[in-house]
Amino acid sequence: MLTGMRQLLVSRSWLVDLPLIVLAWWSAFWLRFNLGIPHPYVDHAVVTTLPAVLCMAVGLLLARVPRQSWRYVSLADLRHLAWGVALGALLTMAVVMGLRVQGFPRSVFFISAVLTLVLLAGARATWRTTVERTLSQAQAITGAQPLLIAGQLQDVDQALRTLKGVAGWQVVGVVSSSPSDTGRTLQGVAVVGSVAQMAEIASQRTVSTVLLAGAPGAELRRELLLRWSGSGLNLLTLPSADEMLGSDAALRPRQVQLEDLLGRAPVQLDAQGLSLLLTGQTVMVTGAGGSIGSELCRQVARFGVARLVCVDVSEFAVYQLEQQLRQSHPAMPASYYTANVREIDRLRSIAERHRPNVVLHAAAYKHVPLMETDNEIEALRTNVLGTLHAARIAGEIGAARFVLISTDKAVNPTNVMGASKRVAEQVVQAVATDYPATRFVAVRFGNVLGSSGSVVPLFEEQLARGGPLTVTHPDIVRYFMTIPEAAQLVLQAGLMGQSGQIFVLDMGEPVKIVELARMMIRLSGKTEAEVPIAFTGLRPGEKLYEELLADDETTAATPHPKLRVAQVAAAAPDTLRAIEAWLASAGPSPAPEQLRAWLQARVPEYRAQSVLF
Secondary structure, three states, rough: OOHHHHHHHOOHHHHHHHHHHHHHHHHHHHHOOOOOOOOHHHHHHHHHHHHHHHHHHHHHHHOOOHHHHHHHHOOHHHHHHHHHHHHHHHHHHHHHHOOOOOOOOOEEEHHHHHHHHHHHHHHHHHHHHHHHHHHHHHHHHHOOOOEEEEEEEHHHHHHHHHHHHOOOOOEEEEOOOOHOOOOEOOOOEEEEEEHHHHHEEEEEOOOOEEEOOOOOOOOOHHHHHHHHOOOOOEEOOOOOOOHOOOOOOOOOOEEHHHHHHOOOOOOOOOOOHHHHHHHHOEEEEOOOOHHHHHHHHHHHHHHOOOEEEEEEOOOHHHHHHHHHHHHHOOOOEEEEEEEOOHHHHHHHHHHHHHHHOOOEEOOOOOOHHHHHHHHHHHHHHHHHHHHHHHHHHHOOOOEEEEEEEOOOHHOOOHHHHHHHHHHHHHHHHHHHHHHOEEEEEEOOEOOOOOOOOHHHHHHHHHHHHOOEEEEOOOEEEEOOHHHHHHHHHHHHHHHOOOOOOEEEEEEOOOOEHHHHHHHOOOOHHOOOOOOOOOOOOOOOOOEEEOOOOOOEEEEEEEOOOOOOEEEOOOOOOHHHHHHHHHHHHHOOOOOOHHHHHHHHHHOOOOOOOOOOO
């Protein structure tokens, strides 16, 4: 505290502020008496100058004004300055009136306060303007790249503020989404036209790079991409908040990515509730090396857990995760295990050693066509039996929360993978009745952009080979969300959920896979003439569309706008015994007809068929 006060007292801003305060005090007398100070009042000004300056300085100190950085002074800083000046004016009035100066003109107090605020604010604004102009001229001399910013004015305003701290770019104009904004200026930068005129504007100003301002998923981004990609314009955006949290993140414009076009507004988390649940606790994640599992680990690590226990069957996935987390969270205690959730003794030994307070179960086989033929029993043993093991062990050790990562393919399933995940949900509901001290919940969501085995990595590989991009059907649609959004909503559901509940995530509007392919082609800087799209036909067990709720299900609202609770029938009392008995008797390779018949009995809405229209 003493150090802070010392810094305030020796701040270099006093070299400018104190003379300006003196000037304001004498100017107030001068203005009060019509640009001339009568002789008796000159003495008043002389006698009161030192007390007035000291009182104003004390007011500024109390408002911590000397701590302000003049180079980055903002409206918030000017509000602090106003409070400091007001406080200083009150102190000045009290002290000077206490001196009982005969006939002192009281209007001087108000006039001097106004002049002090104007002079001090003007000094700061002048300094910032000078620094910014000098920087702009230096960038122009050093060959800074010209840049247009496109978007709504409120988004452009924020982008301009961000770019002031980034070297290498010179903003030469704003392209607004509203044509009526043309001719206005924003932070000294002119609005030179609308989005429809962007190609012409870029050509006139010899600009090849456009920064897209605004939130991820904004319609303007899609419009700009589809209209202007392939035209020679380089489309950039600023990194998101999640990216900025990374240890190697840089506040610099980057290429527009698919997540920027399909992503939505950031998830609003109950940070305080999650801190109470996770901070200082041990958390175990199964399937930790997968796309969702690894993102769950990254999200959990941000809350300062006592220990993160990462379990995955893949040695390489565990190794990669270990390297990433040690780099981004070097001080976080963590344990990394190669283990299969189908081996209950191994899983139990890990859990008993660390006794996690929260268990996030992401381990699963999820590739629909692969699990539909020749591997059906593997889907059941991992997705069903593995879930039973993880849930039962969470109950045995007294974990506070257990969260199953489920899927929209569990609704009215037409494939073994989806049906196995619906049985896994039943398992979680059944285990919940055996361990009332633990809250067991499941979370359903659709496809996750960039997750392993999803369509996006496939398209990326096909683009790298020059195409074509293969789409199974021109009308096939899917729900999509980003990996961070999915992981954050899983944590939020785990915090909110009551035992036995199944949460459904708001997946937004479904996206046609063919449109997704077109966007990826445009993002690569090519056109559909260069990279064609080929239709290959629906694969076994594949739907044209996915559902988030079964026909006989309804949902109930929750306090979170992106989470709803599915109203599903409770699991039968003999669910666990029947499932364990059948899996034990099925053997390593049951007949496909026998396996599907058993799934049909467990999940009546399951319809085994290769194509669904």
